[in-house]
Amino acid sequence: xxxxxxxxxxxxxxxxxxxxxxxxxxxxxxxxxxxxxxxxxxxxxxxxxxxxxxxxxxxxxxxxxxxxxxxxxxxxxxxxxxxxxxxxxxxxxxxxxxxxxxxxxxxxxxxxxxxxxxxxxxxxxxxxxxxxxxxxxxxxxxxxxxxxxxxxxxxxxxxxxxxxxxxxxxxxxxxxxxxxxxxxxxxxxxxxxxxxxxxxxxxxxxxxxxxxxxxxxxxxxxxxxxxxxxxxxxxxxxxxxxxxxxxxxxxxxxxxxxxxxxxxxxxxxxxxxxxxxxxxxxxxxxxxxxxxxxxxxxxxxxxxxxxxxxxxxxxxx
Amino acid sequence: xxxxxxxxxxxxxxxxxxxxxxxxxxxxxxxxxxxxxxxxxxxxxxxxxxxxxxxxxxxxxxxxxxxxxxxxxxxxxxxxxxxxxxxxxxxxxxxxxxxxxxxxxxxxxxxxxxxxxxxxxxxxxxxxxxxxxxxxxxxxxxxxxxxxxxxxxxxxxxxxxxxxxxxxxxxxxxxxxxxxxxxxxxxxxxxxxxxxxxxxxxxxxxxxxxxxxxxxxxxxxxxxxxxxxxxxxxxxxxxxxxxxxxxxxxxxxxxxxxxxxxxxxxxxxxxxxxxxxxxxxxxxxxxxxxxxxxxxxxxxxxxxxxxxxxxxxxx
Numbered sequence: 001x002x003x004x005x006x007x008x009x010x011x012x013x014x015x016x017x018x019x020x021x022x023x024x025x026x027x028x029x030x031x032x033x034x035x036x037x038x039x040x041x042x043x044x045x046x047x048x049x050x051x052x053x054x055x056x057x058x059x060x061x062x063x064x065x066x067x068x069x070x071x072x073x074x075x076x077x078x079x080x081x082x083x084x085x086x087x088x089x090x091x092x093x094x095x096x097x098x099x100x101x102x103x104x105x106x107x108x109x110x111x112x113x114x115x116x117x118x119x120x121x122x123x124x125x126x127x128x129x130x131x132x133x134x135x136x137x138x139x140x141x142x143x144x145x146x147x148x149x150x151x152x153x154x155x156x157x158x159x160x161x162x163x164x165x166x167x168x169x170x171x172x173x174x175x176x177x178x179x180x181x182x183x184x185x186x187x188x189x190x191x192x193x194x195x196x197x198x199x200x201x202x203x204x205x206x207x208x209x210x211x212x213x214x215x216x217x218x219x220x221x222x223x224x225x226x227x228x229x230x231x232x233x234x235x236x237x238x239x240x241x242x243x244x245x246x247x248x249x250x251x252x253x254x255x256x257x258x259x260x261x262x263x264x265x266x267x268x269x270x271x272x273x274x275x276x277x278x279x280x281x282x283x284x285x286x287x288x289x290x291x292x293x294x295x296x297x298x299x300x301x302x303x304x305x306x307x308x309x310x311x312x313x314x315x316x317x
Numbered sequence: 318x319x320x321x322x323x324x325x326x327x328x329x330x331x332x333x334x335x336x337x338x339x340x341x342x343x344x345x346x347x348x349x350x351x352x353x354x355x356x357x358x359x360x361x362x363x364x365x366x367x368x369x370x371x372x373x374x375x376x377x378x379x380x381x382x383x384x385x386x387x388x389x390x391x392x393x394x395x396x397x398x399x400x401x402x403x404x405x406x407x408x409x410x411x412x413x414x415x416x417x418x419x420x421x422x423x424x425x426x427x428x429x430x431x432x433x434x435x436x437x438x439x440x441x442x443x444x445x446x447x448x449x450x451x452x453x454x455x456x457x458x459x460x461x462x463x464x465x466x467x468x469x470x471x472x473x474x475x476x477x478x479x480x481x482x483x484x485x486x487x488x489x490x491x492x493x494x495x496x497x498x499x500x501x502x503x504x505x506x507x508x509x510x511x512x513x514x515x516x517x518x519x520x521x522x523x524x525x526x527x528x529x530x531x532x533x534x535x536x537x538x539x540x541x542x543x544x545x546x547x548x549x550x551x552x553x554x555x556x557x558x559x560x561x562x563x564x565x566x567x568x569x570x571x572x573x574x575x576x577x578x579x580x581x582x583x584x585x586x587x588x589x590x591x592x593x594x595x596x597x598x599x600x601x602x603x604x605x606x607x608x609x610x611x612x613x614x615x616x617x618x619x620x621x622x623x624x625x626x627x628x629x630x631x632x
Contacts, residue, residue: 039497147589179360181585182567209570212577232574250502251572252531258550259509262502266469
């Protein structure tokens with residue numbers, strides 16, 4: 001078996017003394033879309049930043065390895081990391097208009113990802129714009145971001161990220177700022193690119209609908225830890241962590257009976273300062289008992305490629 | 318009983334760059350009966366928020382009529398608007414921006430009553446306590462400040478303030494869009510419960526079709542300043558008529574991988590055109606998968622088909 005494109009092992013991140021990501025691990029194979037899903041503050045976005053080694057100065061990595069293929073990138077110099085970013089591993093962000101340079105033309109920005117002047121890279125840039133579904137690429141190449149809509153800017157950012165044919169794409173809420181019909185286009189594009197180019201995609205999202213649409217596997221994060229991970233179908237069909245189950249039940253669906261009661265999760269997500277011992281979901285969990293508040297549940301196998309961090313997972317089957 | 322809200326041929330144009338007005342709303346008619354919740358859905362820039370702002374007199378109509386409980390808002394003076402706003406209250410998307418950080422929660426909720434001389438002293442404090450309990454908070458929360466609350470709790474405070482004057486119409490503009498999934502469900506349950514308890518009418522504006530499905534009796538779909546379709550919820554979601562409604566429903570990613578992956582994909586191509594320069598004929602024709610020649614030249618009439626109203630030449 002070949003090594004996965006990306007494997008993260010026992011990654012912990014801290015702000016001061018507060019551990020905001022606590023020993024998480026996962027791997028992504030070539031051509032696979034792996035979603036990390038969770039609510040605000042669960043640590044999903046800083047996990048993505050840690051993989052790119054783009055953490056803000058206030059956040060430190062306190063443990064863990066991040067491997068691209070066989071190379072541990074936590075051990076290499078910043079200079080070596082710069083050679084990896086944008087080549088072997090790229091990232092796209094939620095707000096495309098904020099991520100692009102407002103003063104540079106689309107073509108210049110895409111060519112920059114190849115470390116080439118546009119004059120030399122123009123044919124490759126043109127082809128890339130076509131591949132991400134931008135019509136009239138000859139005209140678009142010389143336009144600036146403000147002349148494009150949000151959906152088109154997101155395509156441009158995807159083009160910047162993929163022109164160097166990275167093996168890994170980190171996508172942080174790539175469709176969240178977009179309208180639903182444009183979101184469908186961008187998700188379709190990501191799906192095709194993952195399949196055709198065999199790119200490994202790490203998709204950070206809060207939207208279970210987006211997960212259901214394009215992820216092969218999913219890791220559900222809660223308060224800095226992975227609550228449950230596994231194949232998308234298995235997790236949606238039979239969640240084995242109460243948080244996942246409640247999260248799924250609390251989403252309004254097109255097939256709902258109007259005005260019916262949605263399942264709710266009492267209370268709120270704890271802040272890192274409030275993290276205590278035991279399971280961090282215990283004080284909101286309908287199944288919690290004394291063991292849950294004392295003993296931290298380890299992520300353990302519960303089915304084929306299916307892992308959960310719950311003492312009561314057996315009772316949920 | 319007459320309608321709580323009656324909007325007839327409403328147009329709201331804003332001055333645009335280069336002389337062409339932005340036709341944010343360009344001829345919308347709809348009504349909301351007592352006890353009814355009407356959902357207004359559409360993508361960004363379709364004009365849905367402008368309609369909701371016009372409903373509480375926050376923007377003045379360029380032409381057309383907006384009547385709340387029979388009172389005309391178009392051209393109304395400040396005194397009339399003030400009277401109407403007591404009956405039509407608004408909840409906005411961002412609860413952080415909706416609350417004055419330097420006012421206690423109790424002062425914020427009591428303010429509508431205070432400025433209208435509807436309560437003071439102990440009576441006011443009692444009513445504020447009642448309102449807090451009604452939205453699932455505790456009376457002692459009245460002395461705290463907004464920053465001491467989570468996003469979901471702050472939206473509850475905003476809702477309590479909107480209910481203070483016992484409005485006949487509650488206008489909610491994306492009330493749960495800024496909230497996390499688990500909190501969103503709490504607020505939706507609360508809105509459904511309050512609406513049935515008080516029998517208010519509700520205009521519920523959202524980009525999220527599943528959320529609208531959940532809380533609304535009837536649903537209007539808006540595209541580029543005009544209504545595309547308006548129908549009872551169960552009809553709109555089971556038998557959508559307008560190709561735009563169909564495309565919107567197909568584009569919603571549903572939290573069910575088996576269903577989602579089996580779903581036929583009606584991917585709309587292209588982008589939403591600018592409301593400063595809307596396409597001729599049917600405004601949707603530039604993205605419509607089934608458009609024919611007439612769609613490019615002739616504006617489709619707004620007409621009844623069964624229990625639905627729709628604007629499409631091909632229905």
